[in-house]
Amino acid sequence: MRRRAALTAALAFASAARAQAPQRLRIGFAVGYAPFSEIGTDGQLKGFEIDVADALCRHMGMQVTPVILDFDGLIPALQSRKIDAILASMSITPQRQQLIAFSSPYYFSPVRMVMRSNAGLTVSAQGLKGRRIGVERGTIHERFLAEQFKGSQVLRYATQDQVFLDLKAGRLDATLVDAVIAQFGFLNHAEGRGFGFHGPDFGRDERHYGKGIGVGLRKEDAPTLGKRVDDALAALRRNGTLKALNDRYFSFDLVSQR
Structure with a gap:
């Protein structure tokens, strides 16, 4: 018991x-x-x-x-x-x-294009026509580029870190990315020297970037x-x-x- x-x-x-x-x-x-x-x-x-x-x-x-x-x-x-x-x-x-x-x-979060500061490129569909823009696959940035930068070569990557590596190596002309991620993950580091934000804040486009x-x-x-x-x-x-x-x-x- x-x-x-x-x-x-x-x-x-x-x-x-x-x-x-x-x-x-x-x-x-x-x-x-x-x-x-x-x-x-x-x-x-x-x-x-x-x-x-x-x-x-x-x-x-x-x-x-x-x-x-x-x-x-x-x-x-x-x-x-x-x-x-x-x-x-x-x-x-x-x-x-x-x-x-x-x-x-x-x-x-703001959304910006990151490029070499001395690239001499204009951030517009015409200014980046034929240029290579890297983007993380599956992000809203990928869809935005496909719709708004149709004349550019959009290269898709599994991670944003891979994009930054190719941008630094000169295999890309630009990347579209959340500004905070770019600032802390790239621009604040030695490998980001000579690069900067260019063009407008695309994150204000609520039609693409939501709320x-x-x-x-x-x-x-x-x-x-x-x-x-x-x-x-x-x-x-x-x-x-x-x-x-x-x-x-x-x-x-x-x-x-x-």
Whole structure:
């Protein structure tokens, strides 16, 4: 009798422990884009979006399980339930909203062309006609170039780091990229010497670039997990957490509502 009671108590304790353990949220990241998400020298993930994910999950009583993927594999992984959410500087656009749902924006980013400062090129469809422009595959930049720079040679890469390598080596004339990623991942480093931003901020084109950067979610999860994420983001704005994370990484404001 005592053994049965002890077993019942042990099972009840294990069940209670499972109930109290935080639910894991599998979040897809596309790493290699300082200061948003990268792997540090200690092998640990770090960056603005990593910290935003941690803050969101803490507020929701959940625990982050990071899943590292190429950018163009994020939406398929979400749709096939390999991940539960995306935090990877993904713009909220009408095209993507046909496939997945989004939270409210957690930051806004300018989009610029990066070229050699002495290239003498004009950033326009005519000025870059026949020129080689590198872009990360699966991004809205790829679609924008295909529509707006039809006379250019658009070369597609798995990661933006590969684009920067070919730009530095002279195999590209330009790249279209989020300005923050270009600043911190290339221009602030020795390999970015002699390069700079050119042309307008294409991120202001809401028709192509949407309404900011949001957390990607499955459509069927929008009323449940999506609402929890939106409520958590609103709370992080109100209590100053989102602005504090912004100020930890950036000298300019990316998180205030437009």
